[in-house]
Amino acid sequence: NASYKVRGAIGKHILLIDDEANKGWTKTLSLLLSSSHFDAENDVICETVRDYEQLSEKARRKIEEGGYDLILLDLRLGGVAEDFIVEAEQMSGYKVLQEIKRLNKGTQVIMLTASNKAWNFKKIMSRKSGADGYFVKESPEYEFTEELSKANLNSLIADMERCLSNSYLKEFWSFICEFEAFKKDISVEVCAQL
DSSP states (O other): OGGGSOTTOTTOOEEEEOTTTTTTHHHHHHHHTTTSOOOTTTSEEOOOOSSGGGSOHHHHHHHHHSOOSEEEEESOOSGGGGTTOOOGGGSHHHHHHHHHHHHOTTOOEEEEESOOOHHHHHHHTSTTTOOOEEEEOOOTTSOOOHHHHHHHHHHHHHHHHHHHHTTHHHHHHHHHHHHHHHHHHHHHHHHHHO
16 A cells, blocks of 8 residues: 555665564565665564674674664564563663664664553653654554554654654764764864974
């Protein structure tokens, strides 16, 4: 259906990080992002981890060097080991988000979660956390009406479109960091000359 396509995705690079990516997410994103450079084979990290450091070297390199315009990140990457964790900051995806934002605050990240706990949404959307959007993944455990499912999908599409239009912030943040480093080098040189 054309109404379920992400506008502004042409030529954009999207990364999915989800330990259950193979449960239909890659196919769904391929349909939503058909005009993007999302490749269901290469633009997916499907690993069960507790934090960023546990990701494979290949996965970390993909995040750090992939130049992605948008990252879709599952809140719980630890599998069933995280079923009873309540606080968002203890969840693996939250820890991965923190590292992604430490690397570049401008990187656009939408959190995916099957949790319907309001406090998690508040936490992942705070300025400190840095998530740029969230999507509640539907589960057989909770009954969503067709109307709610459509509203949820439309909300995801709107968040993706907004994030893709803000993807320039990644380059802007890189420029600011380079400028800060340059400014420090210049001030050291000026002090040395004085």
